[in-house]
Amino acid sequence: MKKKIQIKDIAKELNISITTVSFVINGKAKEKNISKAVTKKVLDLVEKWGYQPNTLAKSLRTGKTNVIGFLVDDISEPFFSQIAHFLDQKASESGYKILFSSTHNNYGKAIELLQIFRDRHVDGYIMALPEGLENEIKNLIQTDIPVVLFDRYVPDLETDYVIIDNVGATFNATEHLISNGYKNIAFVTLDTELQQMLDRESGYEQAMIAHNLSSKIKRIAYHQSDDSPIEQMKRFFNEEKQLEAVIFAANYICLDGLRTFKHMGIKSSPNVAVVSFDDFELLEFYNPAITAIAQPVQEIAENLMKILLSKLESSGSRTAFKQIVLSTNLNIRESTEGKN
């Protein structure tokens, strides 16, 4: 491999100073009143020699790395990996790269990763916050390093975020079921304090109340060794023989729900209508195809990146927090075709 070219090589070849070369390369020729002739000479040689500035040296000097830290529960979950994909596309267009890691919904791991990202001087963070990290995030935001949250948020935490209208999503899904003739509708969710899950539950409840129907909410405890989610659901479905429809509050809950149905020999529709939060391939191919609340993944990623980039550019001048709420889409399929 040919030896790496440096600024000083260019300067020497052209008999000008390093300063001048640096100014030209960084597009400050105009601003610094460098003559057209010199500017062109430099640019031509840079082109000819294929000079690439050493990003490490640049970062050390400027404190900017052009790296964004991306933190989620588990990068292999389809929702997160799709977000990652779109973020990467957008980031690349602006010269940023993404460092990712998975917290596994673990407080200690998340703290550690935040520390590692800090050590590596990431310019900003995009993350889905694990429970209990409110204070760390508050501290992070106070250091003036841009942070944009998504998927979940903390109601009284002043920060930038992009989320979806969880209340509206389940409200609409519930109304859809009701208008198709279902009355005995259950909502199966996670036993958690995560705001987005509470919002989803609330949307369901509001719709049920609006139609004078009584809510049936089952909160499943995950990460509990002595009582598997499937066992918990089995008991619930056994008690609720007259159930006509179920809304599952997240994709993995839906998967476990379908597994439970299989174990119990319950045929989803026409027996029990099913709606899943989060759309994924399986639902389309299931027999019968399952109605799903789809999150606008690309839109979420684009908004995250847009907010982060604007913060990055206006760094210093503290801008107002941007909070974006996107609406979801109800993909109606056979599973909720109605009782009629």
Added chain:
Amino acid sequence: MKKKIQIKDIAKELNISITTVSFVINGKAKEKNISKAVTKKVLDLVEKWGYQPNTLAKSLRTGKTNVIGFLVDDISEPFFSQIAHFLDQKASESGYKILFSSTHNNYGKAIELLQIFRDRHVDGYIMALPEGLENEIKNLIQTDIPVVLFDRYVPDLETDYVIIDNVGATFNATEHLISNGYKNIAFVTLDTELQQMLDRESGYEQAMIAHNLSSKIKRIAYHQSDDSPIEQMKRFFNEEKQLEAVIFAANYICLDGLRTFKHMGIKSSPNVAVVSFDDFELLEFYNPAITAIAQPVQEIAENLMKILLSKLESSGSRTAFKQIVLSTNLNIRESTEGKN
């Protein structure tokens, strides 16, 4: 935020030189004959003040970034995002972080990304090579920067890689079908020169020949605007009315195959037995559940990381190329239960 502590702060506080502090921090106290007392003093203060070396300065000086570049077609494909997840876990344990990007199977994009990774001084690469990049990879390897390939490989390219036994995988799957009474078995694959796809095809052919059955191979052209994969498959299945079983050579091909079946009203088993290359959730839930060749994702990731780390540690002393071939697992499900 409290001002960042530097080596010189520690040195000043302790009235010793920067050199000594640096040696202690880098675990060279013994080697450099630093006294136990001094060593302890330094370590205690580092602990107390929570000193973290500036990785940027360290990298600039040493040329090592502890960053690994991870390049695949599309990070949001489940296979790749799972690999990413396991790699991240393993890398973190050794103090490495992963920078990822998607090539979208695009030659120009891949070249560009390789350049960007180089600019960022990644210590090594893990990648699934897009077609036509053989020469770039050869150059890369010659620069002595560790590269480990996976998923696909080029037969006469001397390098490290982790792949699966594609020939054996489809050979076994085909034999499984034959022993369950299927004779008229088709193989639906991609129209490509990618070695791993050719290997899969070859495994199928060898099994068919071994049993004196005639092969039926359909190569689907993807990325062709005027003739969708589904249309191509439709025509094929229409011509082959007597088909008893189909092996799809990759997960997305299988998905399109299932879509085609749906369009045509073909009921997979019992009419047509189906085997998919790559296992994913959908197959388990499909009705009937579909038999699949599963790749050992975690094992692949672990091997990739092990090879890369060993190369990273022995940098300079060029080690022999490690080429690992892992075997797959045939997850037998209802779709191939047999004609009996």
Added chain:
DNA sequence: CTGAAAGCGCTTACAG
């Protein structure tokens, strides 16, 4: 056993 100093490759305030 320990320290002063050069150097990694940039950017930029300051001087002319």
Added chain:
DNA sequence: CTGAAAGCGCTTACAG
């Protein structure tokens, strides 16, 4: 219009 030089925060060859 342009340049000499300091400094970002480390590591390490060299000297004592």
